[in-house]
Amino acid sequence: MPKPEVNHDLCIGCGTCESLCPNVFKMEGGKSHVVAEDCGDCDCQEAVDSCPVSAISIE
Ligand code: SF4
Numbered sequence: 001m002p003k004p005e006v007n008h009d010l011c012i013g014c015g016t017c018e019s020l021c022p023n024v025f026k027m028e029g030g031k032s033h034v035v036a037e038d039c040g041d042c043d044c045q046e047a048v049d050s051c052p053v054s055a056i057s058i059e
Pocket residue numbers: 006010011012013014015016017018031032050051052053054055056
């Protein structure tokens with residue numbers, strides 16, 4: 001299963017990814033953290049495409 005990654009040097013903590021995939025992304029300390037092993041039942045590609053600073057990649 002594809003696992004997303006967040007580049008914390010780029011993330012500006014806007015929260016968009018968490019609102020799209022709350023089971024995968026959790027905001028903590030002003031940055032998004034990946035808390036799930038894979039995308040599962042949400043559309044992580046949408047989170048990738050919606051991140052304003054292109055901080056999310058999928059392995
Ligand atoms: S959408 Fe991008 S910039 Fe916004 S919190 Fe998620 S990873 Fe960070």
